[in-house]
Amino acid sequence: MRFYQVILFPISLLYGVFMMFRNWLFTCGCLASKKFDTPIIVIGNLSFGGTGKTPHIEYLIRLLRDRFLLATLSRGYGRSSEGFILASKRSAYKYVGDEPLQFAKKYEGIKVAVDEDRVQGIQILQEKFRKLDVILLDDGFQHRQVKPGLSILLTDFHKLYTDDFVLPSGTLREFSCGAKRADIIVVTKTPKVFSPITRRRIIEELRPRHTQQIFFSYIQYCDPVIVTPTSSPVSPYSSSVILLFSGIANDYPLREHLRRRCRELEVMKFPDHYPYSLKDLRKIKSTFDSIPSRKKVIFTTEKDIMRIKTPELNNFVKRLPLYYLPIKIEFHGNERGQFDQTIQDYVEKNTRNY
Numbered sequence: 001m002r003f004y005q006v007i008l009f010p011i012s013l014l015y016g017v018f019m020m021f022r023n024w025l026f027t028c029g030c031l032a033s034k035k036f037d038t039p040i041i042v043i044g045n046l047s048f049g050g051t052g053k054t055p056h057i058e059y060l061i062r063l064l065r066d067r068f069l070l071a072t073l074s075r076g077y078g079r080s081s082e083g084f085i086l087a088s089k090r091s092a093y094k095y096v097g098d099e100p101l102q103f104a105k106k107y108e109g110i111k112v113a114v115d116e117d118r119v120q121g122i123q124i125l126q127e128k129f130r131k132l133d134v135i136l137l138d139d140g141f142q143h144r145q146v147k148p149g150l151s152i153l154l155t156d157f158h159k160l161y162t163d164d165f166v167l168p169s170g171t172l173r174e175f176s177c178g179a180k181r182a183d184i185i186v187v188t189k190t191p192k193v194f195s196p197i198t199r200r201r202i203i204e205e206l207r208p209r210h211t212q213q214i215f216f217s218y219i220q221y222c223d224p225v226i227v228t229p230t231s232s233p234v235s236p237y238s239s240s241v242i243l244l245f246s247g248i249a250n251d252y253p254l255r256e257h258l259r260r261r262c263r264e265l266e267v268m269k270f271p272d273h274y275p276y277s278l279k280d281l282r283k284i285k286s287t288f289d290s291i292p293s294r295k296k297v298i299f300t301t302e303k304d305i306m307r308i309k310t311p312e313l314n315n316f317v318k319r320l321p322l323y324y325l326p327i328k329i330e331f332h333g334n335e336r337g338q339f340d341q342t343i344q345d346y347v348e349k350n351t352r353n354y
Contacts, residue, residue, distance in 0.1 A: 005169035016166035019142075019174040023181075026144040034119050035147040038126055039134040039350040041343070042148040044141025046161045046178055047171045049272055050249030051154040052188040053139060054099050054303060055219070055329045060136055061107050063340055068133035068347055069111075073121045074100045075139065076114030078273040084124045087112040098273060098306040099138065105306075118143050133351040141181070142173055150346045153182035155206070156250065157190040157216075162205050179206070184342065185214045189253055192218050194332050213342065215335045219253050222326040227305065228318045236323045237261045241296040243288050246304055247274030254325065258299060266291060276308045281316050288320070298322045 025031040041060065045051040057072060064070050076085070076097035087096040087104040096104075096114050104112040111129060115121030118140055125132060140146060141153060155161045161179060164170045179185065185208055194216060208214050224236045236242070240263040244255065247270035259265045268284060270276075288298055298320055300308075305324045308317055331339055 005165070008169040009165075012166040012169040015168075016172075016175045019166070020177075023144065023174065023178065031144070033144055033147040036122055036126070036135075037352060038122070038132055039150070039347050040122070040137055040146060040148045041134060041346070042137045042140040042143075042146070042151045043154065044137075044139050044152070045154045046141070046173055046176060047156070047159070047164060048167070048173060048249070050159075050171075051156045052217075052219070052329065053154060054102065055327050056152070056154060056186065056188070056217070057099075057103070057136055057138055058106070059329050060343065061103065061110060063343060064134060064347060065107060065110055067344070068351065069129065069131055070134045070136065071111035071113060071125050071129065071132055072100065072103050072136045072138055073113050073115065073118060073125065073140075075116050075118075076100055077139075078275065079114065081114075082116065084113065084115040084117075084121055086128075087114060092310070093306045094275070094310075098303050101306045102303060118146050122146065134347045141178075149350055150184070150343070151182045152184045152186060153179055154186050154188050155179075157187050157202075158252070160187070160202065160205060180209060182212060184339075185212055187214070187216045188218075188329070189250075190216050190218045190332070194218070199332075213338075215339050216332045217329045218332065219257075220328045220330045221257055222328060224299070224323040224325055227309070227320070227322040227324060236297045236299070239293075239295045239297040240264065241266065241291050241293045243268065243284070243291065243296065243298045244300070245270065245284050245298070246301050247276070247307065248272055248301055248303060251301075254301065257325075264293075274307070276304075276313065278313060278316060281308065281313060281320075285316075285320060296321075300324050302326050 026033050043053055043057055079097045080094050085096055087100045089105045091101055093101045100112050100114050113121055113125055161176045164172050166172045187202055203214060242258050242262040243266045244258055245268040249272045302324050
């Protein structure tokens with residue numbers, strides 16, 4: 001434990017005890033937890049970001065959208081608006097948040113909503129869409145006012161919740177014993193080559209309850225997408241230098257992926273959900289221009305694109321040889337079929353429309 005963690009340990013202990021007491025109040029019924037007749041799937045974590053919620057939600061969207069009418073409900077982190085808003089592909093990210101905007105742009109036919117009051121958000125979705133089959137509640141593991149039908153907890157392979165501690169000396173929102181509330185635990189960002197020995201070691205460390213299912217997922221990188229198509233686009237992976245900028249919680253998997261595809265990787269790191277300004281883009285371009293190579297290109301994430309493809313910044317973005325890298329998640333071995341079946345069975349058995 002580092003020195004600052006030792007100093008902050010008493011505060012973390014007090015905060016953790018407070019959260020444990022709060023959870024106990026919900027569990028014993030002293031605080032209300034509302035159950036809905038529409039199937040609710042919660043996707044969340046114990047830590048503050050960086051476990052891969054967005055690609056896992058997208059996995060569930062692709063899994064369910066052909067058979068069920070589904071909605072996603074998020075808080076809309078970082079938005080300037082308040083209350084319930086139904087997002088569309090034409091929404092501004094400052095109005096709905098970057099992740100909901102990404103869902104709305106990529107997946108037609110689903111309902112994408114934001115509301116800081118999750119109970120209110122679910123009620124409005126039910127009123128607006130009577131035939132709604134399932135709601136995916138984004139980052140709702142600690143939102144105990146809603147009682148989910150199925151709860152999915154994510155934990156990063158490189159920083160399991162059992163190796164972390166409560167804020168401020170760690171990054172957990174509550175003690176790791178809170179994982180007992182989950183129905184499914186997914187260990188994310190594992191290597192593609194994943195040994196059974198490592199798998200057993202992690203299961204022994206997490207010690208899931210006999211009622212909990214545990215799965216292991218990894219990131220699958222898609223082909224790079226150029227932001228502003230040109231008549232003579234730069235081939236991104238033929239470049240000797242890549243400048244990566246991102247405003248996400250954990251960019252280390254992306255760094256490793258790109259580092260293997262260039263001679264040199266330059267990195268500019270911004271805070272999670274960072275609201276880019278013209279000044280920031282000018283700084284990025286200045287850094288790019290100072291790189292002493294003719295074979296160079298700029299990369300960012302799909303989520304960051306939601307925050308820079310704005311009317312205010314669009315003209316400047318067109319001047320950059322900029323690519324983003326979409327990602328998907330996959331499960332190891334035959335786990336995918338088991339995971340898919342668990343999710344589909346839950347929705348089919350609990351939706352009102354079957």
